[in-house]
């Protein structure tokens with residue numbers, strides 16, 4: 001049982017080297033259901049809306065968006081629909097180090113026109129307008145997380161948005177129960193609570209941002225049990 005005072009280091013099953021495609025795909029497909037049910041897309045769409053309101057959406061070309069740790073790619077498909085309804089031009093790229101992610105995302109309906117890359121983020125070259133991630137940063141240890149924030153500061157021309165979890169015992173126990181009731185994939189039943197125990201408090205993020213030289217980033221809680229971090233360049 002984690003103590004929730006600090007981040008746990010328990011490994012997630014989906015990060016194992018020997019996970020086959022069917023298992024990884026099944027886990028990601030159920031994770032997309034979790035994302036829908038837990039309103040996971042809203043904070044990221046609100047960030048994109050903020051860019052639009054603040055006049056940061058390029059008028060003469062598509063906004064380039066890179067989703068790091070894109071998994072099944074459902075966030076990018078939701079963004080594609082959201083942007084299309086508003087007549088906003090986007091160029092969407094999903095990046096994930098696991099090759100099963102690209103295969104899984106390519107098979108999903110609504111993925112046409114989205115570019116999928118199989119690469120570790122720290123090997124990725126080339127900037128973009130906006131870097132997004134969702135349920136990704138808790139996979140990183142503290143040192144890699146600082147490096148990731150620095151990487152975003154270097155690579156995102158307009159801004160970046162981290163959408164991740166708040167570490168909280170209520171959410172840990174609640175999700176454990178919900179995942180069993182919904183009979184989600186065994187990996188989701190295991191990795192969901194582990195993800196919450198590996199996730200963040202506001203204080204953790206404050207320390208990371210100071211160490212990464214990104215004090216101007218904004219930390220914002222989102223219902224239910226999300227803690228998001230955003231940065232828009234001045």
Ligand SMILES: C[S@@+](CC[C@H](N)C(=O)[O-])C[C@H]1O[C@@H](n2cnc3c(N)ncnc32)[C@H](O)[C@@H]1O
Pocket residue numbers: 031032035068069070071072073075095096097098101119120121122133134135136139
């Ligand atoms: C929990 S999944 C999240 C998937 C999706 N973003 C979502 O919200 O459902 C985390 C993903 O991050 C990927 N990942 C972990 N470390 C990575 C790295 N260093 N570079 C790129 N992808 C990474 C994993 O392969 C996995 O697909």
